[in-house]
Amino acid sequence: MVMKAISIGSRYEIYDDTLKAYDGLPAQTYTVCFSQMTGFFLKVRPDLVVKEPVYGVHPEKAEKVLRSFKVFQRNLGVILSGDKGIGKSLFARLLSAKAVEAGYPVIIVDQAFPGIASYIESIEQEVVFLFDEFDKTFGSNHDSDPQSTFLSLFDGTSQGKKLFIITCNSLHGLNDYMVNRPGRFHYHFRFGYPTGEEIRQYLTDKLDGQYQNEIEKVIRFSNKVSLNYDCLRSIAFELRSGESFEAAIQDLNIINTHDEQYNLTLYLKDGGIVSAENQRLDLFSRDTKCVYMRDMKGRYAVEVEFDISESIYDPSRNSTVLPGEAIIVHDDPEDNAEKQDYVPDYMTITRAVGRNIHYLTA
Numbered sequence: 001m002v003m004k005a006i007s008i009g010s011r012y013e014i015y016d017d018t019l020k021a022y023d024g025l026p027a028q029t030y031t032v033c034f035s036q037m038t039g040f041f042l043k044v045r046p047d048l049v050v051k052e053p054v055y056g057v058h059p060e061k062a063e064k065v066l067r068s069f070k071v072f073q074r075n076l077g078v079i080l081s082g083d084k085g086i087g088k089s090l091f092a093r094l095l096s097a098k099a100v101e102a103g104y105p106v107i108i109v110d111q112a113f114p115g116i117a118s119y120i121e122s123i124e125q126e127v128v129f130l131f132d133e134f135d136k137t138f139g140s141n142h143d144s145d146p147q148s149t150f151l152s153l154f155d156g157t158s159q160g161k162k163l164f165i166i167t168c169n170s171l172h173g174l175n176d177y178m179v180n181r182p183g184r185f186h187y188h189f190r191f192g193y194p195t196g197e198e199i200r201q202y203l204t205d206k207l208d209g210q211y212q213n214e215i216e217k218v219i220r221f222s223n224k225v226s227l228n229y230d231c232l233r234s235i236a237f238e239l240r241s242g243e244s245f246e247a248a249i250q251d252l253n254i255i256n257t258h259d260e261q262y263n264l265t266l267y268l269k270d271g272g273i274v275s276a277e278n279q280r281l282d283l284f285s286r287d288t289k290c291v292y293m294r295d296m297k298g299r300y301a302v303e304v305e306f307d308i309s310e311s312i313y314d315p316s317r318n319s320t321v322l323p324g325e326a327i328i329v330h331d332d333p334e335d336n337a338e339k340q341d342y343v344p345d346y347m348t349i350t351r352a353v354g355r356n357i358h359y360l361t362a
């Protein structure tokens with residue numbers, strides 16, 4: 001064993017011959033740690049890998065981020081937002097893996113140590129920082145806002161630009177000075193629940209041919225209940241064992257805890273349309289439901305009564321449909337702005353989705 005001595009200012013420390021010195025952090029994955037005795041340090045951990053097929057535009061988005069980081073002259077930030085289990089962490093792993101391949105160290109920050117922002121700034125090297133569930137790890141408490149300590153870091157131009165990736169389940173959990181601030185976070189990728197076609201693609205990849213007749217049942221179910229990829233992974237596991245979807249869903253930890261919100265559109269025999277948005281419904285209920293609906297000008301039009309159990313899923317409309325004969329119209333002539341007869345043809349019920357946070361220009 002050969003002794004090694006290092007000095008930091010006037011302080012000398014003795015190490016054995018396992019000591020290695022680098023001009024910069026090697027391109028691998030680390031976790032930020034803290035010791036009361038020695039302060040901050042980085043601990044090597046296994047690189048983040050993606051062991052399953054990646055669907056959608058994830059690979060292209062990851063490449064786009066790394067291309068931008070290469071040409072940016074300052075820090076680059078990326079927000080990944082959306083509910084749990086819908087692909088944020090998968091994208092973060094994919095982006096981190098590509099970053100290591102491109103020669104960047106990846107540092108994971110998963111604990112809110114005091115002074116961590118200053119420690120991050122002290123790393124004068126092009127490096128990637130991943131904050132998973134940033135809104136939870138650095139959530140506000142009664143006395144302080146831990147996220148505010150990062151603001152100058154996120155938009156800083158310190159030596160060694162940095163790529164900051166944060167995932168969050170709720171945008172309301174982020175500091176107001178992070179959202180709509182492209183100077184700090186240039187990109188914001190919003191993750192939604194998989195569509196029917198994405199569910200079909202996922203389950204087709206996961207299931208052998210003899211089990212694929214269950215896929216349409218899952219898609220129909222997803223129009224009533226939001227299914228994330230965690231749910232789909234569990235469903236696929238059960239279906240591969242030979243279970244029917246009807247039997248599997250009774251045993252899985254996917255339960256009906258609350259009514260979801262739906263948009264209702266009533267199509268009339270005369271071509272008219274009335275609607276109601278963001279209505280809380282239980283599509284598994286056998287109770288009669290009454291809903292007030294408005295015309296295209298936003299005026300109260302009519303109240304409709306229906307039994308949701310008489311609805312069917314129509315794949316051509318990608319929605320649940322109630323036939324006209326299953327709908328009872330309660331029309332108050334005094335409130336009927338157009339003084340028209342409301343004879344129902346059919347009504348569509350589609351799950352309400354959150355407002356698109358990105359602006360549509362076409």
